[in-house]
Amino acid sequence: xxxxxxxxHCGNSCGKSPVIFEGNPFCCSGCSTVYQILHxxxxxxxxxxxxxxxxxxxxxxxxxxxTYSFLDLDQFKSKILNxxxxxxxxVSFFIPEIHCASCIWLLENLHSLNKGIIQSFVNFPKKEIxxxxxxxEISLRQLVDLLVSIHYIPEINQHSIDKKSADQSDKKLFIxxxxxxxxxxxxxxxxxxxxxxxxxxxxADMKKLFGWLSVLLAIPVLTYSASDYFLTAYxxxxxxxxxxxxxxxxxxxxxxxxxxxxxxxxxxIGYIDSLTGLVFFMLIGRWYQGKTYQALSFERDYKTYFPxxxxxxxxxxxxxxxxxDLKPGDQILxxxxxxxxxxxxxxxxxxxxxxxxxxxxxxPVTKKAGDFVFAGGRQIGNxxxxxxxxxxxxxxxxxxxxxxENPLTAENKLNTIVNxxxxxxxxxxxxxxxxxxxxxxFKKPEVALFAFTSVLIIACPCxxxxxxxxxxxxxxxxxxxxxxxxxxxxxIEHLYKVDTVVFDKTGTITNAQSTDIRFVGxxxxxxQLLIIKSLAFHSxxxxxxxxxxSIEADEILEVKNFQEIPSLGISGxxxxxxxNMGSRYFVTGEMSKDENLKTEVWIYFKDAVAGxxxxxxxxxxxxxxxxxxxxxxHELHLLTGDNxxxxxxxxxxxxxxxxxxxxxxxTDKLNYIRKLKQEGRKVLMIGDGLNDAGALNESxxxxxxxxxxxxxxxACDAILQxxxxxxxxxxIQFTHRSMTIVKAGFLISFLYNVVGLSFxxxxxxxxxxxxxxxPISSVSVVAFASFxxxxxxxxxxx
Amino acid sequence: MSVVFVLVFAAIIMAGAFLIxxxxxxxxxxxxxxxxxxxxxxxxxxxxxxxxxxxxxKMKTDKP
Numbered sequence: 028x029x030x031x032x033x034x035x036h037c038g039n040s041c042g043k044s045p046v047i048f049e050g051n052p053f054c055c056s057g058c059s060t061v062y063q064i065l066h067x068x069x070x071x072x073x074x075x076x077x078x079x080x081x082x083x084x085x086x087x088x089x090x091x092x093x094t095y096s097f098l099d100l101d102q103f104k105s106k107i108l109n110x111x112x113x114x115x116x117x118v119s120f121f122i123p124e125i126h127c128a129s130c131i132w133l134l135e136n137l138h139s140l141n142k143g144i145i146q147s148f149v150n151f152p153k154k155e156i157x158x159x160x161x162x163x164e165i166s167l168r169q170l171v172d173l174l175v176s177i178h179y180i181p182e183i184n185q186h187s188i189d190k191k192s193a194d195q196s197d198k199k200l201f202i203x204x205x206x207x208x209x210x211x212x213x214x215x216x217x218x219x220x221x222x223x224x225x226x227x228x229x230x231a232d233m234k235k236l237f238g239w240l241s242v243l244l245a246i247p248v249l250t251y252s253a254s255d256y257f258l259t260a261y262x263x264x265x266x267x268x269x270x271x272x273x274x275x276x277x278x279x280x281x282x283x284x285x286x287x288x289x290x291x292x293x294x295x296i297g298y299i300d301s302l303t304g305l306v307f308f309m310l311i312g313r314w315y316q317g318k319t320y321q322a323l324s325f326e327r328d329y330k331t332y333f334p335x336x337x338x339x340x341x342x343x344x345x346x347x348x349x350x351x352d353l354k355p356g357d358q359i360l361x362x363x364x365x366x367x368x369x370x371x372x373x374x375x376x377x378x379x380x381x382x383x384x385x386x387x388x389x390x391p392v393t394k395k396a397g398d399f400v401f402a403g404g405r406q407i408g409n410x411x412x413x414x415x416x417x418x419x420x421x422x423x424x425x426x427x428x429x430x431x432e433n434p435l436t437a438e439n440k441l442n443t444i445v446n447x448x449x450x451x452x453x454x455x456x457x458x459x460x461x462x463x464x465x466x467x468x469f470k471k472p473e474v475a476l477f478a479f480t481s482v483l484i485i486a487c488p489c490x491x492x493x494x495x496x497x498x499x500x501x502x503x504x505x506x507x508x509x510x511x512x513x514x515x516x517x518x519i520e521h522l523y524k525v526d527t528v529v530f531d532k533t534g535t536i537t538n539a540q541s542t543d544i545r546f547v548g549x550x551x552x553x554x555q556l557l558i559i560k561s562l563a564f565h566s567x568x569x570x571x572x573x574x575x576x577s578i579e580a581d582e583i584l585e586v587k588n589f590q591e592i593p594s595l596g597i598s599g600x601x602x603x604x605x606x607n608m609g610s611r612y613f614v615t616g617e618m619s620k621d622e623n624l625k626t627e628v629w630i631y632f633k634d635a636v637a638g639x640x641x642x643x644x645x646x647x648x649x650x651x652x653x654x655x656x657x658x659x660x661h662e663l664h665l666l667t668g669d670n671x672x673x674x675x676x677x678x679x680x681x682x683x684x685x686x687x688x689x690x691x692x693x694t695d696k697l698n699y700i701r702k703l704k705q706e707g708r709k710v711l712m713i714g715d716g717l718n719d720a721g722a723l724n725e726s727x728x729x730x731x732x733x734x735x736x737x738x739x740x741x742a743c744d745a746i747l748q749x750x751x752x753x754x755x756x757x758x759i760q761f762t763h764r765s766m767t768i769v770k771a772g773f774l775i776s777f778l779y780n781v782v783g784l785s786f787x788x789x790x791x792x793x794x795x796x797x798x799x800x801x802p803i804s805s806v807s808v809v810a811f812a813s814f815x816x817x818x819x820x821x822x823x824x825x
Numbered sequence: 826m827s828v829v830f831v832l833v834f835a836a837i838i839m840a841g842a843f844l845i846x847x848x849x850x851x852x853x854x855x856x857x858x859x860x861x862x863x864x865x866x867x868x869x870x871x872x873x874x875x876x877x878x879x880x881x882x883k884m885k886t887d888k889p
Contacts, residue, residue, distance in 0.1 A: 076868070128864045135865070151861040201851045209844040213837060233829065240837070 034058050038079030044583060057086045061177050065133070068140050073133045080129040082178040087567040090175060091362035091410070095183075097336035097347040098168035107167065107183065114162045115145070120174070120181030123322075123737035125154040134179065141165050141173055154322040154737065156181075185330040185350075200317070203252040204310045210244040210252075211303040217241050218300040222795045231293075238290035241299035249283055253306045271449040271492050274456060278487025279305070285480045298484065301797045305489045308805040316496035316516050320507065325514040326742055332384065332403065332717065333368050333419070337361075340412060355415050362410040369402045370422045371413040377595065378411045379568075380404035384739055385424065386668060387534020387716040389542070390570060390626040390642065393595075393610055403717055407569075424693070424717055443520055444766070445495045448773060449488065456486040463788040474790040481792035485783035490804040494772030497809050501816035502765045510748030511758050512736060518744045521728045523762035524709045528657055529700060529722070531714035532667035532677075535732050537644035538749070544577045548630075548638015555632065557584060558601045562608060565589050566597045570628055571608075574640060596629075607631035611639070646680070649753025654680050656756040662708070666691045666699055668718060697721035713755070717741050730755075761823060768815045772808050779804035 032041040035051045036058035045052040046059045049066075053059035061081060065073055073080070097103050110117040125134070131149045134156050138144045143164030148157045156179075160170055174181055217237035220229055260276035263269065279302060286297025324331070336347045340358040350368055353359070358374070361367055367380065373394050381391040385403040394400055400413060402422040419425060464479035499516035506513060513519065530536050551559070561584040563575040568591075589599040596609015607614050607630070614629035615636050629639040657663060664686040665677060671689040678684050688699065700722045703710050712719065712726035715733065720741035723729030729743040736746050747755065783800050786792045850856070 072869075128867070131861060131864050132868050135868075149861055150858040151864065152858060198851050198854075198856075201856055202848050205844060205847045205851065209840060213840060216836070236830065236833065240833070 033079065034081075034083070035074060035079060036062050036081035037083035038081075039083055054083065055085060057084055057089070057178070060086075064140070064177060070133060070136060070139055073129050076132050077127045077129040080127045082124050084178045084180075085567055087407075088364060090180070090364045092172070093338070094362060094365060095168050095171045095175075096338075098171060098183075099166065100336075100347060102349065103335060104167055109157075111162070115159065116162050116167070117157065117159050118167065118170070119155055119157040120171075120183070121153070121155055121322075122174070122179050122181050123154055123735070124179055125149065125151065125156070130179070133177070137173070140177075141169075144170070152321045184333065184335060197317075200310065200314055204307065204314060207248050207252040207303060207307040207310055210248045211300070211307045214241050214244050214300040214303050218296060218794065218798065221296060222798065234296065235290075235293070238296040241296055242287060242290060245283060245286070245299045245302055248303050248306050249279065252310060253279055256309070268446075269450045269453050270446050271488060274449060274453045274486065274488050275309070275492060277453075278483055278489075281480050281483040282487070285477075285484065295794060298794050298797050301484075301794070301801045304798075304802050305487060305805075308802070308809075309489055309492055312493040312496035312809070315500045318500070319515060320512050322737060323512055323746060325744065325746070332366065332739055334366060337368050350419055353415055353419055355417055357415045359413050359415060360410055361406045361413060363406060363408060365406055367400050367402055367404045367406065367413065369415050369419045370417040371400050371402075371415045373398045373400050374412040374414055379407045381407050381569075383534070383716070385717045387531065387537075387714075387718075389534070389644070391568075443495075443517065444769060445491070449491070452488060452491065456482065459486075459784065459788065463790075466788075467790060471790075477792075478788060478790040481787035481790065482784060484797060485787045485792055485800065486780055487801075488776065488780075489801060490776035490779060490808040491773060493805055493808050494769055494776060494812055497812035498765055498769045498772060498816055501813050502761070502820075505761075505816060505820040506758060509754070509758075510736075510751040511754075512746045514744045518728060519762050519765055521709070521744070522711065522759060523766050525661065525711040525728055525759065527662045527664065527703055527708040528711045528713065529664040529666060529703070529726070531696075531712075531716070531719050531722075532665060532669060532673070533644060534715040535713055535719075536647055536650055536665075536680075538647045542573055543643045543645045544573065545641045545643075546638060547641055548636075551637070553580075555637070556580065557582070558604060558606060559608065559630065561586055561601050562589070562597060562599050562606055565599070566591055568597075570626070570642070571597065573642060574608075574628060604633050605631075606633070614639075646676075647749070647752050651680055653753050653756055657759075658682070661711075661759075662686070664688070664699075664703075666696045666722070668692065693718040693721055697725050700725045711759075713747075715740070757823070761820070764819050764823065765816065768812060768819070771815070772812050775811060776804060776808050779807075 032045050032052045033039065034041050034045070034054035036053055039054045041052045041054045045054065046056050047053070048059045048062060051062065053062065058081060062074075065071060098107070105111075108116050108118050122134075124130070131151060134149050135147050137147045137158065141164070143161045144158060145161060146159045149155070150157070158170065165173070171181060171183070217240055220226055220233075220237070256272045256279065257276050259270060260272040264273065282298050282302040282305075286299050286302065289295045289297040333350060336349055337353055338345050338360040339348050339353075340360055345360060353369060359368075359371070373396055376396050378394045378398075378400070379391040380394055380400060381389075382401075382404045383389050384405070385401070391407050392404070399416070401424065402419070403424045417423075460479050460482035463482055464475050467475040467478045496516065499519045502519055503513050503516055556578045557580045560575055560578040560580050563571040563578075564583050565586055566572075584601050587600040589597070591597045592609070592613070596607060596613040598605070598607040598609075600606075608628060611617060611627060611629050614631045626642040627639045628642070630637045654663060663681060665681060666688050668691055669689060671687075674684060674687065674689070677687055681687060688695075691699070696719060700710055700712060704725070704727070710726040711728045711730065712722045713730045713732065714720075714723050715731055719731075723731065723741060723743045728745065730745045730747050731740040731743040732747050732749050732752060733740050734749045736748055740746055747758075751758075779800065783792075783796075783804075786796050
């Protein structure tokens with residue numbers, strides 16, 4: 028084929044019949060509408076900063092204009108606005124679509140689109156926009172509609188409201204680091220003269236001043252910067268456990284008292300430089316480890332998925348009510364692209380419900396009047412009316428969350444490698460300290476106390492505590508580059524321990540984006556295919572689009588009398604031949620018997636039923652290879668909500684049918700994981716939809732597969748980009764390398780400890796030894812961990 | 826050597842000023858987003874063009 032025309036808005040192929048506006052080609056009218064809006068407001072620079080950066084959203088997929096009507100109500104407005112006074116309001120939205128410099132430029136020039144917008148600021152890493160606007164000129168609802176009209180759809184849900192107050196901890200850590208750095212640098216200057224030859228000529232006054240200034244500097248470091256270490260050490264002691272923080276806290280206290288004693292007695296100025304340096308390095312480690320993906324959310328539950336408000340139908344018209352006020356028996360209206368908030372019964376004649384976020388199945392399901400509709404589905408097409416059957420909290424899907432116990436049990440949290448090591452470490456150090464104290468007590472009593480404290484000081488496991496943050500922090504960054512995003516660094520260790528892998532089927536090992544199409548019936552001629560393609564061109568239903576894309580043809584024929592009957596099908600005249608296309612009921616008049624089977628599109632051609640297209644989700648590329656590799660090291664299971672129609676295919680992949688389980692409800696999946704765990708297995712669950720949410724939470728590690736990682740995904744430990752699915756085994760294997768590097772890092776820090784201890788037990792630990800040894804051990808462990816992860820990731824092809 | 830005392834205090838006051846400035850900048854939110862400003866500063870100022878056409882007199886004072 029020759030050069031394809033590309034839409035100047037979104038860069039997608041324009042196909043055979045582009046929409047032309049002012050000589051520019053567009054793939055669809057949605058894109059050209061945005062172009063026209065921007066063009067009218069002189070914002071065409073949007074297309075120059077990054078070419079074809081626009082967001083493609085079909086007009087069908089845009090939320091209905093009434094969707095945001097709840098934003099006019101004060102009760103919602105006050106929750107969403109950050110600040111409002113005298114008509115000037117501030118609001119911030121999470122917009123997952125923000126992806127490039129053009130986005131930043133356009134969103135910060137919103138004031139050109141509407142005069143009511145005073146200022147807008149984008150926070151790119153968070154994919155957030157902060158808008159200050161004048162409510163007299165533009166209402167909150169109009170503001171949201173404006174963003175929607177240029178295809179930047181903000182996410183407005185319970186989660187975005189709750190999140191607002193929680194962003195303070197990062198700032199606190201920065202301030203702690205700042206104070207520690209300040210004290211560290213100054214303490215070094217005061218200590219430095221002592222380390223030089225000839226320090227005995229230093230004036231006594233000067234010594235005193237330096238000593239007291241050092242103590243002053245140490246106080247905020249100890250009480251503020253290092254407060255967390257004391258707190259967690261105390262907490263774990265109360266639970267009769269020893270964590271890494273205990274020897275750290277012990278070391279810090281000893282360092283400070285020993286320094287204080289030396290300064291008071293005028294013997295020297297102590298170890299304040301080592302103390303502040305230690306805290307500084309450890310806080311840096313904490314910061315490095317804690318840096319996560321700001322725009323990704325790993326904590327989402329049904330609250331983030333459901334809308335804030337629903338439209339209730341009453342005798343006196345439609346009213347908008349908050350979701351929590353919804354009661355069984357209420358009549359509600361659900362518009363195009365809105366979500367069914369609770370289990371209910373369909374009142375309208377037909378509905379087409381997309382459960383892709385729930386089950387992973389990409390094709391919408393057709394429902395008829397009187398059918399039961401589970402919460403979580405998204406209506407596609409005209410607005411429908413429903414009668415609520417159960418409260419939101421009692422719905423099938425939401426109940427899943429109530430069944431899951433808190434996965435962060437104490438056992439889970441404390442049973443990490445660093446805490447296991449530090450248990451032995453602490454005991455050994457205390458024994459050595461007492462031992463050397465006793466030894467000197469009998470030999471030379473005046474050195475005894477000093478030897479005892481020296482051991483505790485030099486053994487302060489700073490390097491040990493830094494090994495894990497830097498190794499796992501670097502590993503997490505390597506994963507992030509390859510499209511595998513972890514919630515936190517602890518996931519790496521859990522992933523390392525995993526011995527059982529459980530897959531979900533639809534949307535996880537099958538690809539929701541690409542479908543396998545087969546025609547069942549008499550072979551179609553090229554002309555017939557062209558006619559079908561031409562008819563499908565006029566419908567925006569996902570099935571029509573799939574069929575349209577699957578047929579290759581160079582032209583589109585004219586369609587007369589085109590009709591689209593929502594949820595049933597389409598019909599029209601092409602070359603004076605009547606064709607109908609749609610559900611079995613629509614085309615043949617028969618009801619389909621087995622509804623849960625494969626998606627079918629029936630074709631009526633001229634005067635007879637020609638047959639039907641069968642659409643199946645394709646298995647993800649690389650699945651066979653992945654399973655073959657994983658099978659060597661892990662036990663594999665498959666859980667699916669579908670029936671066993673695919674059994675034969677799946678046995679080919681998995682080798683046997685013992686671990687394949689069909690017709691599993693979300694609760695069954697959850698219980699299956701629970702059972703595996705009770706058998707002592709460490710389970711990795713890989714899923715994608717809300718129906719896996721319970722199982723994902725219950726498992727030791729839950730990974731979600733997502734095409735767009737910024738879109739909604741259920742609560743999990745990690746998000747894997749669907750393109751990288753075939754590399755999952757490599758990601759798991761890499762945790763073994765990380766673990767080896769952690770162990771090597773421990774070894775290095777132990778070696779430093781041996782050197783330090785050999786000084787300490789002899790009673791020879793001078794401040795200069797501590798001042799050299801402690802930072803060197805920390806820095807070298809950090810360098811070792813970061814570089815070796817970097818190097819081994821390079822040599823290891825993800 | 827008494828000049829050293831003066832210098833020590835001068836140094837700690839200066840360093841303290843920087844620490845306070847740092848704490849202020851953290852509280853002010855300057856570290857919340859370390860990426861967007863780097864992109865933002867590359868954009869041309871569109872207001873200049875539009876305003877030059879419409880309200881010539883008004884903008885002149887703002888020009889460097």
